[in-house]
Amino acid sequence: MISRLFRSWLVLALMAGVLQFQACDPLEEETPPVTEEGLFINEIYASGEDWVEIYNNLETSINIGGYFIYDKPSSKYTIPAGTTIPAKGFIVFLCNDLGTGLNTNFKLTSAGETVYLENANNILIDRVEFPALSAGQSYGRYPDGSSNLAISGTPTQGTSNGGNQTPAILSTIREPIVPGFDQTVTIKCTLVSTQGLAGVKIYYRFNGGSYASATMTLQSGLYTATLPAQSVVGKMEYYLEAEGTNGLKSYEPATAPNKVLSYLLNTDELPVLYINEFLASNSSCCPDNSSGSAEYDDWIEIYNAGSVAVNIGGMYVSDNKSNPFKHKIPDDQPALTTIPAGGFLLIWADNQPEQGALHADFALSAAGEDVGIYYIDGRTINDYTFGAQSENISWGRTTNGAATWKSFSTPTPGQSNN
Numbered sequence: 089m090i091s092r093l094f095r096s097w098l099v100l101a102l103m104a105g106v107l108q109f110q111a112c113d114p115l116e117e118e119t120p121p122v123t124e125e126g127l128f129i130n131e132i133y134a135s136g137e138d139w140v141e142i143y144n145n146l147e148t149s150i151n152i153g154g155y156f157i158y159d160k161p162s163s164k165y166t167i168p169a170g171t172t173i174p175a176k177g178f179i180v181f182l183c184n185d186l187g188t189g190l191n192t193n194f195k196l197t198s199a200g201e202t203v204y205l206e207n208a209n210n211i212l213i214d215r216v217e218f219p220a221l222s223a224g225q226s227y228g229r230y231p232d233g234s235s236n237l238a239i240s241g242t243p244t245q246g247t248s249n250g251g252n253q254t255p256a257i258l259s260t261i262r263e264p265i266v267p268g269f270d271q272t273v274t275i276k277c278t279l280v281s282t283q284g285l286a287g288v289k290i291y292y293r294f295n296g297g298s299y300a301s302a303t304m305t306l307q308s309g310l311y312t313a314t315l316p317a318q319s320v321v322g323k324m325e326y327y328l329e330a331e332g333t334n335g336l337k338s339y340e341p342a343t344a345p346n347k348v349l350s351y352l353l354n355t356d357e358l359p360v361l362y363i364n365e366f367l368a369s370n371s372s373c374c375p376d377n378s379s380g381s382a383e384y385d386d387w388i389e390i391y392n393a394g395s396v397a398v399n400i401g402g403m404y405v406s407d408n409k410s411n412p413f414k415h416k417i418p419d420d421q422p423a424l425t426t427i428p429a430g431g432f433l434l435i436w437a438d439n440q441p442e443q444g445a446l447h448a449d450f451a452l453s454a455a456g457e458d459v460g461i462y463y464i465d466g467r468t469i470n471d472y473t474f475g476a477q478s479e480n481i482s483w484g485r486t487t488n489g490a491a492t493w494k495s496f497s498t499p500t501p502g503q504s505n506n
């Protein structure tokens with residue numbers, strides 16, 4: 089059908105002698121040209137309090153009332169009348185769904201998308217496709233209004249981006265992920281770009297006090313440092329700093345040292361908890377009603393085989409044994425997260441942590457994967473690797489806490505399997 093239409097169109101176009109292939113290609117999604125108007129989407133922040141900064145590169149102020157800013161052409165936000173940007177100045181739109189004043193009617197996704205700026209005559213004047221951004225990172229033009237776009241570790245909301253971006257830390261690895269006593273710990277990181285990088289440092293302290301620092305050196309492509317072994321119970325806190333040759337610094341976590349990375353060395357006896365039953369493919373078994381409507385979500389049942397109640401707040405659940413810290417159970421709602429001796433607790437694996445303390449930010453794969461519960465320091469309390477699962481049939485221990493597993497055509501979420 090499409091190819092027949094295309095052929096008819098081609099014939100008509102050739103007959104008319106106006107074959108402008110690029111502008112008229114019916115098979116391509118419409119990507120209108122950008123008209124140079126001296127205005128630029130100059131910087132974008134998309135992880136948390138989202139915003140878009142517009143820069144006026146002209147020598148005169150410009151009234152952008154009636155212009156449009158949007159991430160979906162079907163829902164454009166109209167910039168209020170009278171909104172002006174001074175010569176060589178900036179204006180910031182908060183992307184928060186409010187849809188009034190300098191608050192747009194859309195939010196941005198930290199996974200990356202495209203933002204558009206259009207004038208009052210619906211002519212596209214700028215378009216920026218940004219990549220995935222972590223907390224504390226922005227994507228912008230260096231220098232302001234140029235075509236050089238980069239991720240920076242130092243957002244400059246409403247002010248000049250400067251000549252160079254600050255090197256941004258892309259990811260951090262800890263080896264081992266669950267350190268033990270008398271063990272050195274290696275921290276590695278990668279940077280978004282090493283352009284304009286002066287150096288990378290780690291700051292660390294054990295059980296409070298002031299931070300010591302060490303230079304991270306490039307080893308096998310990763311900036312690497314070793315934290316000293318510890319022989320006593322306590323908490324190691326650390327954060328990373330990347331400094332640019334422009335003197336600007338960025339941090340991981342972005343708000344360090346207010347927020348830092350950490351690990352615990354702990355000798356608590358582990359509670360006697362079991363992954364007792366789970367359902368990885370739910371279409372009609374048992375609804376999660378937390379949102380007010382029935383959601384057929386995956387779930388995990390935990391059984392407390394011990395003789396005392398256990399509050400799992402501050403502990404972790406995960407669907408990946410190599411990442412025990414995947415989802416932390418909130419530690420401020422003990423009434424929800426305490427399992428009585430001999431009792432059961434249901435955690436929804438629904439990727440909807442906003443639905444409450446008993447909702448994990450992962451789901452279970454019906455093709456099979458891991459499911460586990462881990463102590464506050466990451467030590468394994470109990471985990472299990474499962475194979476392919478059937479719809480609405482759970483997999484559980486028989487009897488509660490026992491080593492044998494079987495399928496349950498009548499699942500018992502939050503109730504005894506016996």
Ligand SMILES: [Ca+2]
Binds near residue numbers: 131244245246249
């Ligand atoms: Ca800026």
Ligand SMILES: [Ca+2]
Binds near residue numbers: 376379436440
């Ligand atoms: Ca849910």
Ligand SMILES: [Ca+2]
Binds near residue numbers: 450451452453457
């Ligand atoms: Ca999963």
Ligand SMILES: [Ca+2]
Binds near residue numbers: 365
């Ligand atoms: Ca059960």
